[in-house]
Amino acid sequence: MAHHSIGDVGDGKLGSWGYPEGGMGAVSDQIRASAVESGATVRTDARVEHLLITRGKVTGAVLAGGEEVLAPIVVSAMHPQTTFLKHIDSGDLPPEFVADIKRWRSRSGVVKINLALAELPNFTADPGSNQQEHHTGSVEMAPSVEWIEEAFQEARQGRPATRPFSDSVIPTTFDRTLCPEGTHIMSLFTQWVPHEWADAPHLEDLEAYADRMIDCYAEFAPNIKGAILHRDIIGPYQMEQEYGLIGGNIFHGELSAEQLFHMRPAPGYADYRTPIRGLYQASSATHGGGGVCGIPGRQAARAVLHDRRNARWSRRTQ
Ligand SMILES: Cc1cc2nc3c(=O)[nH]c(=O)nc-3n(C[C@H](O)[C@H](O)[C@H](O)COP(=O)(O)OP(=O)(O)OC[C@H]3O[C@@H](n4cnc5c(N)ncnc54)[C@H](O)[C@@H]3O)c2cc1C
Known part of the structure; x- marks a missing residue:
């Protein structure tokens, strides 16, 4: 949390985050283009x-x-x-x-869940699935410190969180290049599963964990489950195998x-x-x-x- 709070995107405001237009691939493309322009072979x-x-x-x-x-x-x-x-x-x-x-x-209990949505979440506290200001900020699933602590303690004891904590964003509220008109991407950075999950795929456990995570959001935005067109779940094992991130x-x-x-x-x-x-x-x-x-x-x-x-x-x- 400290790490997330000390960064800035160059505007002098601490704790703010930016979205690169075109997603992270656009950052790599820019770095590549710049290197090639300077004579590099990539x-x-x-x-x-x-x-x-x-x-x-x-x-x-x-x-x-x-x-x-x-x-x-x-x-x-x-x-x-x-x-x-x-x-x-x-x-x-x-x-x-x-x-x-x-x-x-190099341990980790993070699971990334990407959702492709047919419509934006309709929060009961501020109804409407038309785009509103609250959709453009972080959509945290952290109702209390006890909630976060419990999720952490469960993972410490070798169990995935029953009610995970999530730090999520909907980048498509700013960047329309990422998906077809009318649809959205919601990116959930969730915690925790046991760090030992880096040793095996745990595919079924990850599906169940993602179901529980989405159930938590559904309590606050009941339309979310029906809006999911596709989901992508990346746990510690997948991060190690696919991205070379040891321990995830x-x-x-x-x-x-x-x-x-x-x-x-x-x-x-x-x-x-x-x-x-x-x-x-x-x-x-x-x-x-x-x-x-x-x-x-x-x-x-x-x-x-x-x-x-x-x-x-x-x-x-x-
Ligand atoms: C799911 C997820 C969400 C994240 N969210 C954010 C976020 O919101 N904001 C943020 O700032 N950061 C985020 N991060 C962290 C950020 O992506 C990393 O800190 C950053 O990419 C690290 O950059 P790097 O160049 O050090 O390493 P990497 O991006 O890991 O690059 C290392 C490269 O080395 C390559 N490689 C590995 N082994 C070999 C080999 N033997 N031969 C040749 N190439 C090899 C890999 O394929 C990879 O391309 C996230 C990371 C993940 C996985």
Whole structure:
């Protein structure tokens, strides 16, 4: 909740959130277009299997299928346990750094539910399924602190919440590019299920959890169930398998006090550099992440430019 309250979208108002027109894909498209304009080649479907390291310096990456891409500088935005434990031999890293990355906590009890709706929710407290101001803000399902606490305690005890807590939005009240006229998308960020659900698909349990979540909204907006055209349920297992988010943690690692600031992702390596020369990190597990904020990427780029300038300077002065 603190993380959600400290961000701003550049207008100086803390705690506000923005919707990119065209959805998150539009953000990636813009980044790609900008990179291509600057001369970059963007390759997708090019899974990295291993990083090439010679005498403590990165020299490139090996892709699935065996292709080697040589490069003097590599910036990884993958989960740190993928970069450092899967793609690099532990013998190339200091043992204490390997121990820190192994200890990195990346659990999650979040389930994302996306609803395609034939009409907007008609709230009994403020009736009407025509678009009104309250549809454009966050539609929280958090009637009391006890409600939230109970949902959390159930998950701690290994059970999915009976009455989950949800932070939801209806981006289509602003962005009509996302779905056909008259229909809407409601995006529910819900909590909690046990973090152990990252180990197995739990498909039936997730369906039942989503049913209970929607029942909660139906108490306040009775038309919601009948308005659902389609639903998409993404639990911790699906996030790990499909997006590479270990444990289903959307920020590549928990935002707990011992994993912030100079500890993100490991003491001594919160400056976007790594124990390997030429290898930088820009993942959400670095300082400033997570979220779609661009901070880790920008900071990693600055670290690369700074080191290149220094290297040129020391060559000139030798
Ligand atoms: C369901 C959900 C809802 C969210 N909601 C919000 C929100 O409302 N607002 C917000 O600000 N943030 C939100 N986030 C968090 C936000 O999406 C992340 O913090 C952000 O995308 C992280 O960016 P990143 O570049 O660090 O990593 P990622 O976006 O995870 O990018 C890492 C990339 O590395 C790729 N990759 C992984 N392994 C390999 C490999 N071996 N070889 C090559 N490529 C690889 C992955 O495919 C991925 O494209 C949400 C996340 C999720 C999952």
